[in-house]
Amino acid sequence: MATDGPLVLGIESSCDETGVSFVRGTTLLADAVASSVQEHARFGGVVPEVASRAHLEAMIPTIERACADAGSRLSDVDAVAVTSGPGLAGALMVGVAAAKAVAWALGKPLYGVNHLCAHVCADVLDHGPLPEPTVALLVSGGHTNLLLVRDIADDVQSLGATVDDAAGEAFDKVARLLGLPYPGGPSIDQAAAQGDPRAIAFPRGLTARKDLERHRFDFSFSGLKTAVVRWVQERERAGEPIPVADVAASFNEAVADVLTRKAIDACREHGIHDLQIGGGVTANSRLRELAEQRCADAGISLRVPRVRLCTDNGAMVAALGAQIVARGHAPSSFALPADSSMPVELVQAR
Amino acid sequence: MSHVLLAIDTATSAVTAAVHDGTRVLASESVPDARRHAETLTPTIDSVMAHAGLSPRDLDAVAVGVGPGPFTGLRVGIVTATTLGLALGIPVHAVCSLDAIAHEIASRGEHGEFLVATDARRKEVYWARYTVRAGGVARLGDPAVSTPAALDPAVRALPTAGRGPLLYPADFGVVVPVTDVDAGALAGLVVHRLEHGGELLPPTPLYLRQPDAQPSAAQKSVLS
Numbered sequence: 003m004a005t006d007g008p009l010v011l012g013i014e015s016s017c018d019e020t021g022v023s024f025v026r027g028t029t030l031l032a033d034a035v036a037s038s039v040q041e042h043a044r045f046g047g048v049v050p051e052v053a054s055r056a057h058l059e060a061m062i063p064t065i066e067r068a069c070a071d072a073g074s075r076l077s078d079v080d081a082v083a084v085t086s087g088p089g090l091a092g093a094l095m096v097g098v099a100a101a102k103a104v105a106w107a108l109g110k111p112l113y114g115v116n117h118l119c120a121h122v123c124a125d126v127l128d129h130g131p132l133p134e135p136t137v138a139l140l141v142s143g144g145h146t147n148l149l150l151v152r153d154i155a156d157d158v159q160s161l162g163a164t165v166d167d168a169a170g171e172a173f174d175k176v177a178r179l180l181g182l183p184y185p186g187g188p189s190i191d192q193a194a195a196q197g198d199p200r201a202i203a204f205p206r207g208l209t210a211r212k213d214l215e216r217h218r219f220d221f222s223f224s225g226l227k228t229a230v231v232r233w234v235q236e237r238e239r240a241g242e243p244i245p246v247a248d249v250a251a252s253f254n255e256a257v258a259d260v261l262t263r264k265a266i267d268a269c270r271e272h273g274i275h276d277l278q279i280g281g282g283v284t285a286n287s288r289l290r291e292l293a294e295q296r297c298a299d300a301g302i303s304l305r306v307p308r309v310r311l312c313t314d315n316g317a318m319v320a321a322l323g324a325q326i327v328a329r330g331h332a333p334s335s336f337a338l339p340a341d342s343s344m345p346v347e348l349v350q351a352r
Numbered sequence: 353m354s355h356v357l358l359a360i361d362t363a364t365s366a367v368t369a370a371v372h373d374g375t376r377v378l379a380s381e382s383v384p385d386a387r388r389h390a391e392t393l394t395p396t397i398d399s400v401m402a403h404a405g406l407s408p409r410d411l412d413a414v415a416v417g418v419g420p421g422p423f424t425g426l427r428v429g430i431v432t433a434t435t436l437g438l439a440l441g442i443p444v445h446a447v448c449s450l451d452a453i454a455h456e457i458a459s460r461g462e463h464g465e466f467l468v469a470t471d472a473r474r475k476e477v478y479w480a481r482y483t484v485r486a487g488g489v490a491r492l493g494d495p496a497v498s499t500p501a502a503l504d505p506a507v508r509a510l511p512t513a514g515r516g517p518l519l520y521p522a523d524f525g526v527v528v529p530v531t532d533v534d535a536g537a538l539a540g541l542v543v544h545r546l547e548h549g550g551e552l553l554p555p556t557p558l559y560l561r562q563p564d565a566q567p568s569a570a571q572k573s574v575l576s
Binding site (some may be wrong): 045049051052054057058059061062065066074077091092094095096098099102104106107108109170236256272335337338339340 | 388389390391392395397406408423424425428430431432433434435436438440441469499556557559563564565569
């Protein structure tokens with residue numbers, strides 16, 4: 003068990019997962035997560051009010067579970083880190099308010115951290131300190147970002163992001179079209195296993211020559227989603243059966259292809275030999291496979307944390323908090339806002 | 353031995369906090385800001401505790417209003433109260449926020465029946481009817497949410513506190529000038545109920561409305 007460094011409590015509530023964790027240095031001591039994903043299933047996507055209600059219900063039990071798992075009391079905590087944005091405003095507020103209450107009650111410093119930077123930082127818990135600089139690809143239900151990380155606590159630069167849907171959103175929508183269950187990521191991945199990824203040539207968003215000038219590192223999944231819908235509707239109109247496995251595999255391939263292609267291009271452009279991938283879509287087997295293959299071909303060393311650390315959790319928040327504390331940065335104020343559109347360059351909110 | 357209580361409420365347009373020693377309010381502060389509860393509440397708590405010359409360890413209990421009130425702000429107060437209770441190992445006592453407004457009115461020596469109607473947004477009010485009796489104020493029925501016009505005209509004609517009559521003057525009778533919850537009054541109400549009995553609730557929100565969401569239609573909705 004790690005004994006070095008301050009004990010950091012991390013709280014996450016930006017979307018549909020209530021996460022509470024304890025981290026010391028780069029050692030994960032407890033990681034409690036309560037998910038409301040099943041409550042959203044019948045709506046086909048995350049409903050903000052449903053998520054916020056679930057966070058409130060789950061907060062105290064999840065803190066208690068994390069304490070029990072870590073064998074720690076709340077009063078042992080040296081610092082409190084919380085996701086202050088970006089995310090769903092009402093959901094974020096539950097975590098931010100809880101974190102402030104712990105910090106104020108115990109007289110400990112509070113650190114409001116960026117959810118996206120926390121995703122990048124999660125991997126320190128699996129593979130130790132980040133190689134810096136590194137390019138980071140972050141893909142989840144709410145975010146699709148390509149980042150240049152020179153220092154995870156101080157210097158994170160946005161290279162590109164989705165201009166419309168997040169990658170995970172596209173999975174949910176295509177899954178719904180194909181009659182596969184929510185959340186779409188695991189459903190499509192599973193269906194794709196039996197299909198031919200080359201069966202249908204779906205478009206790769208923002209990869210045309212004209213798009214590469216302005217959107218070289220940006221993503222677009224809206225056109226892909228529409229292309230899948232059109233393809234399926236044409237078959238339906240013609241009275242032909244829908245080859246669900248082939249559609250899933252071809253869609254999966256289009257997403258994984260464009261994500262990895264642009265990530266590797268970003269590494270080359272910036273002369274960086276390390277790529278970090280995080281976010282819930284990282285659970286996708288084709289994305290992992292293609293990233294491994296292309297990184298190996300390009301001489302880039304790839305780091306991907308275990309799936310549990312890729313989805314939303316308090317561990318990544320505590321991990322980033324620990325890095326910020328280690329740099330000796332001033333804590334955030336008790337007036338810390340929940341910032342639903344917090345820019346990725348802002349690692350810590352004051 | 354004094355019993356030090358921190359009271360907070362975020363169910364109305366004020367973020368409010370007060371410290372009570374079991375006998376009187378030591379410090380109280382209200383910030384009229386309906387949209388920044390998450391930012392304002394902890395600094396307000398910190399401020400009233402500093403004014404009272406107390407530190408968090410001096411607290412014996414937390415009191416919180418559980419609404420009804422606009423959801424996002426309401427949750428901030430409740431999760432703050434429950435987390436403080438957990439971190440400090442002290443109990444959390446909850447009451448209906450409208451009762452705190454009624455308690456303040458009763459303690460001003462008003463008598464008879466009156467109405468509390470607060471802003472529920474979407475052209476609706478959260479409301480409850482009260483009567484002042486010997487020894488205190490009693491709520492007549494559960495709190496509810498509706499448009500002002502949907503209230504019985506006889507009920508709407510009662511003297512009315514809360515922001516309801518300020519937002520919808522044509523729909524209500526005489527205005528009782530207590531617009532938002534004051535945490536000092538809420539603390540007094542909780543102390544009263546702890547001593548004399550009365551309804552103490554679990555610290556869970558009185559939402560009175562279901563989340564707005566429609567189960568997704570099948571397939572074709574993707575393109576629409």
